[in-house]
Amino acid sequence: MCAVLSLGLAASVLAGASAAAEGPGSDFSFDYTNSPDTNGALEFGGTKLEKWTLTEITVGGSSVLGWCSGTDAGSTSWGCSYAPAGGLPAGDGVIVVTDSNPGRGAVLHEAFFTVIGGTAEPPPAPAPMTAPPPAPEPVVEAEEPPAVAVNPLAGWTFDIPGIDLRNVHPGDRLTFKGAGLPSGITISAELHSTPVSLGAASVGPVGAFTLVATIPKDTPPGDHTFVLTASGAGLPATASERAVSVVAAVPLVIETETETKVEEVEGVEATGDDHGTVAGHGPDQVEEANILTHGLPSIDHILADPARIPAAFGAGLVLILLAVLPAHLLNATLSEQYERLTRRVPHLRRTPRWLLAIHAYIARAPVIVGLAATAITAFLFGLADPHFGFNEHSLRLFVAVTIALFTVTYLANLVTRVILKRTWAVDVTIAIRPLAIVITIVAVALSRVLEFSPGFLVGLVLGLSIARDAADKHAWKAVIVRASVLVAFALISWAAYSSLVENEALGHGFTAELVLEIFVAIATEGIVMILVELLPLHLLEGERLFKRSKLLWAGTYAVVLTVFILAVVPWEENWRQLGGDAFGWFAIVGGFAVVSVAIYLYFRFIATPIEDELDEENVEPTDKEPVAIGDDI
DSSP: OOOOEEEEEEEEEESSOOSOSOOHHHHOOOEEEOOGGGSSOEEEEEEOOTTOEEEEEEETTEEOGGGEESOSTTOSEEEEEEOOTTOOOSEEEEEEEEEEETTTEEEEEEEEEEEOSOOOOOOOOOOOOOOOOOOOOOOOOOOOOOOOOOOTTTTOOOBOTTOOTTSBOTTOEEEEEEOSOOTTOEEEEEEETTTEEEEEEEOOTTSOEEEEEEOOTTOOSEEEEEEEEEEETTEEEEEEEEEEEEOSOOOEEEEOSSOEEEEOOTTOOOOOOTTOOOTTSSTTOTTOOOTTTTOSOOHHHHHHOGGGHHHHHHHHHHHIIIIIHHHHHHHHHHHHTHHHHHHHSGGGTSOOHHHHHHHHHHHHOHHHHHHHHHHHHHHHHHTTSTTOSSSHHHHHHHHHHHHHHIIIIIIHHHHHHHHHHHHHOOOEEEEEOTHHHHHHHHHHHHHHHHTOOGGGTOOOSEEEEEEHHHHHHHHHHHHHHHHHHHHHHHHHHHHHHHHHHHHTOSOSSHHHHHHHHHHHHHHHHHHHHHHHHTSOSTTSTHHHHHHHOHHHHHHHHHHHHHHIIIIISOOHHHHHTTGGGHHHHHHHHHHHHHHHHHHHHIIIIISOOHHHHHHHTTOOOOTTOEEEESSOO
16 A cells, blocks of 8 residues: 655754855755655655755654765755655654755754555565564562551650669659650650659650659559650650659668668668668769759740640749749848848847958958858758758759859849949949848748749849949949849850750760759749849839839840740649649748738838938938849848
8 A cells, every 4th residue: 555645844943053144945945745656655855055965864763865866965956765664654754854064064954744544565474484482481570568657656765864763752853855756746754553644745856855753742652664655646656664663761861980770661671881871862873863953944845835835824923923922022121121130139239349350351352252152052052952961963953053143143243243334334342141041041941841942932142232322323224234134144044954955965974964953053043033123012123123114124024024934934744743732832832922921011011111210229321321232131
């Protein structure tokens, strides 16, 4: 059968042509025809310049230059008759002609065609061929088993650093830590066999979590299990367990020169060594927790679980109303009445020589005295820890609190003094009042009774004093500068603590825990101190800032209150430990608040003002008497 061709659109496409005057439109022709008597041959050709050479001719991608004539230089016409064996296949095709012109380079010419009939008559049958070898056996490929979803929570574990799990006591604080988990996973902790919730935490952006918990006080002695469950959206809850032994109480250790006696408590196996140490609380337990260990939530921990923030705000308001505000009202009242109280002591009407010598030494060496008073206060602060004693976790507590008190009192006051001096040329001195140590003793005693963080109650021993003739003009500046310095110290400490905890940069050990506890103490003491001092109440420093600018006071206090609620307020797991004793706890704190407020109101509205008593005793204050700024007591 002969092939029938449909004439297509002929086109010329330049490829790398130069800017010669000769062009394909006038110097080259390209057409093709089909003759039925050619038995399916495809015939095409045209004209060209004599100097041109057709270097390549293809049909459907196959070279047909051998089927053509007149393609060399010297010819002005050319033609091709392409009749492949078996005829032309039906369908579309393209003819491509490439010429070579020394004046303008190579040019492509294309023409499209379509075979719309059948192919040519079939060629003669081929010669018989030998039988092909038998086909190989088909290879059956084994089907791959369906993919099994991998649980990213499978096999996860956690650590409890610094705790001897064979000797844990009711009321002990411990820290659960884990890493390598997907961000946003919720970790819930329970104490089995009877499940008791210990709290929950969220995995941070780096895949780690930290959960601080307290063993319930009513936990019976015996073998128990910590069960931490990781759960998340679309993932099966996966638990990880650690065995723990709870003992009833810490044995009483009595040391003598010749032997160590350990008083046995019923149901508890007493253990001891030549130094009277008790298992789980000896100096070899360098990572045992104290009241500052992991006492702050990290910034990433808060950002990963923002739902806790409203509860923290509620807890913060309770603290301010029932504990912080009354305690510092009492502290400030006693501070202002310092002169009245000392004059009420008969022996102090005639100042003893030894007391004059102490005052003189304080004036000569305020730094040494301030450091000594700070160290004494830190030691008293440590007594608020039920396990405070001659052990390494107590040493960490003492060192951390000493450094923190030095930072938020002496160092903060020194920075404030320098700023006031250089900015407004105001002379400020650092004042020391040893009565603060007495107040600290009372505060620590209360904290042990209330089982409350003494960071909210302890009195400080250093403050600032501005000369009275400059107080009216510059006292509010001293307040705002000192508040800014303390907030900066607290935020820097909180950020450093968060970074070290989330990245576990320090590892575990005495030095690592000490560094973390220093940051916790600085943030806690600094924020709590300035939080109450900025309240706009009589006897408190916030009153001076409030009178100067209510807008400035509101902005400053909002910043301090936000940091306090997010960083310092005990987190959810700490409040949970109140349990069934909540009513009694609130009754005690409420009673303390009533007594503190009553003392404040008495001296505010009933007691004779100090100035009137001075007039009756013919004692006139001088204009140069300093005005206290901060914790000057």
